[in-house]
Amino acid sequence: MSVHEPVPSLLSERYFVVTDRVAAALERTGALRGRTVAIPDPTLRTRLDATLRSLGADVHDHKNAHDDASGDTSASELVLDSAALDRAITTSPTISALDTAAWTEVVLRHFARRSNLLVASTPTLVLGDGPVAEHLASALATIGARVERADELRSTRGPHLIPAAVAVVFATGERHPVVTPDAIEPASSHPLVLVDAARPDATGAVDRDAFDVHPTVGAREGIDGRNVGRDVFVIDRPGTGDPTLRRAQADTATAFALAFLAAGAAAPGVGDAAAERLLAKALAT
Numbered sequence: 001m002s003v004h005e006p007v008p009s010l011l012s013e014r015y016f017v018v019t020d021r022v023a024a025a026l027e028r029t030g031a032l033r034g035r036t037v038a039i040p041d042p043t044l045r046t047r048l049d050a051t052l053r054s055l056g057a058d059v060h061d062h063k064n065a066h067d068d069a070s071g072d073t074s075a076s077e078l079v080l081d082s083a084a085l086d087r088a089i090t091t092s093p094t095i096s097a098l099d100t101a102a103w104t105e106v107v108l109r110h111f112a113r114r115s116n117l118l119v120a121s122t123p124t125l126v127l128g129d130g131p132v133a134e135h136l137a138s139a140l141a142t143i144g145a146r147v148e149r150a151d152e153l154r155s156t157r158g159p160h161l162i163p164a165a166v167a168v169v170f171a172t173g174e175r176h177p178v179v180t181p182d183a184i185e186p187a188s189s190h191p192l193v194l195v196d197a198a199r200p201d202a203t204g205a206v207d208r209d210a211f212d213v214h215p216t217v218g219a220r221e222g223i224d225g226r227n228v229g230r231d232v233f234v235i236d237r238p239g240t241g242d243p244t245l246r247r248a249q250a251d252t253a254t255a256f257a258l259a260f261l262a263a264g265a266a267a268p269g270v271g272d273a274a275a276e277r278l279l280a281k282a283l284a285t
Helices: 018-029 042-054 062-066 082-091 093-115 131-142 208-212 243-266 272-284
Strands: 036-038 058-060 123-127 146-150 168-171 192-196 224-227 231-235
Touching (some): 018 042, 018 243, 042 058, 042 243, 082 243, 093 131, 093 192, 093 243, 123 131, 131 146
Parallel strands (some): 036 058, 123 146, 123 168, 168 192, 192 231
Antiparallel strands (some): 224 231
């Protein structure tokens, strides 16, 4: 492994400009031009206001949107239900894929900052069978790592989940046992870097208590070094407050809200499925 240099974005730029792509699509179709949009949720209204106005919509809160001279709501008014929007975002496969890609980016940047190492030509094991493992394996291969995969159904050679030849492990927590010292084949010749890459809303993929009973080894700040028959340097997963993660999640949520409104403008009540199609189409262009 070599000394870390600045890490370029491993994801396509499209993952962080989703709102721009959806807005451009709506600009071309004029779907929201001339429409009155009522957004009762103040945080959501602040986030969407400038973009909606640039698309020719008139934005109000719920009270103002209904408070005209006649006391009636305009036939063209759209009301953004934040609860319905949240439910749609939670079940959206496109949003899920975007969040997974963003989490992969966050994990790899976190690893680079903590370890100051690059993985080009390095034997690297990705533990897990799921979307995070798939994204990590693909991204690591793209930057030159020698990637192996293992999970509860697909083990590496020998009795240990983590063989001696491996230098870096990313444990995703997806269909593999929680990593303990017993999973690591002893090797005195070279250390192992073990990264907890489990999603922030999942149980950690590394049993830190099991490692904590072993002797400490000197390590960089933010890394816990332990000797378990091999020097192992454990890197905890990033926090949910990571700015890259928060930026990506805010962007995709805003994009889905625009798509949700446009779907309602085209055919009231169709909501989720039409918004999903619009979002996926914008990403594909």
